[in-house]
Amino acid sequence: MGRSPCCDKVGLKKGPWTPEEDQKLLAYIDEHGHGSWRALPSKAGLQRCGKSCRLRWTNYLRPDIKRGKFSLQEEQTIIQLHALLGNRWSAIATHLPKRTDNEIKNYWNTHLKKRLAKMGIDPVTHKPKNDALVSSDGQSKSAAKLSHMAQWESARLEAEARLARESKLRLQSFQHHHSSSNSSQAYSAASALGSTSGAPPSLVKKATAPLPPSSPQSLDVLKAWTGSSWPSTKSGEGSGGTGTGGSANGIAGDLESPTSTLTFSEPMNVLCENPKQMIEFVGASGSSNSGMIKEEGEQEWKGLESSIRLPEFKEGIGNNAVSFTSTFHEMTMSLEGPWTPESLRASSVQGNMENNDMEEGFTSLLLNSSGDQSLSDGGGESDKHSDYYEDNKNYWNSILNLVNSSPSESPMF
């Protein structure tokens, strides 16, 4: 399975595309679709390799591409998803409609990474840089492991959310045929439908009944659900905290097992020296996508550098294991409606109104320029600990809420 010689052929043009070439490519795809990329150049009269055509199309010419400056909201989304997914740009791109993975990658490398670094946050781990000094006791290992597991979890969430959406769509179509107009009924039915709608029973029931961690079935099923969005091993990915397992065979590697469950019981116990340190993560119910209420604008970043609460943030994800417990119901709730900046904003406002001062996640940590005394002035040791737990929980809440609130038009769902 060697590399295809696609671009090795002599006589093929490389380098920047001319408007004429763009025109030819556009015209051809308009008329015929792209079909086989390899065959396309000759048919379209282009002296390019198919791969080059595909890239030009997917990264530039595609009509559904939004170009130009990233909004603050998009920046936040990228940061949060990167914290969770690492350098899986294509996965991140599925949550940013109209942005290409290449564009996001470039933006991260040229803007966001630098900003985080400037703020003393390691863009790879999303933790304060000096954290490495503190973690000689093995906590960094736990952090890495946790991050690793979070990635598996995210892939699993994607799969389950996608399935939930599909179930819902099926149900809606079913109901359409049966002239039912009650959407809440539709929703309840969708939740209950499970076993008859193609949703795996383990999902519908609620996932505290774990599939065997290394269960081949669970892996195959998940792979099928995710539409091959399962994380893949890339040689370079380890550096991004993204040493995801890769093919199913690799799953049992460094990470014990990405469970197909919603509870990281076994691995997390391994991580937790003190079981009391287990923090239950409750998925998106009443989700408040904190940090989504800021207005767009560069100046938002300015106060940030001075106001970020490094001590709390530092204690964030790395030191403790987090038990992710969610329910199919909660997940389905979080998937209601399309994912839009407005909806995020709305849910954020709602969340805040629902007393959720505590529901501030990573982005809020980054963006809050005021009202942050409560945590840093906390004083007492016990307060410190509870703050620490809260931050830990909120951090993942924020990120996973975002992941759960996937765009309806996302190809991933």
Add this chain to the structure above:
DNA sequence: AAGACTCGCAACCGCCCTTGA
């Protein structure tokens, strides 16, 4: 004004996975 330097982005490279013969 001009050369040096920096930045941002489009495009390329190369690895890997999937698919189908």
Add this chain to the structure above:
DNA sequence: GTCAAGGGCGGTTGCGAGTCT
């Protein structure tokens, strides 16, 4: 089961534009 083609993805490069000295 094997192999090659096709395509996806993340990392890297090269060049033009902007900024600095």
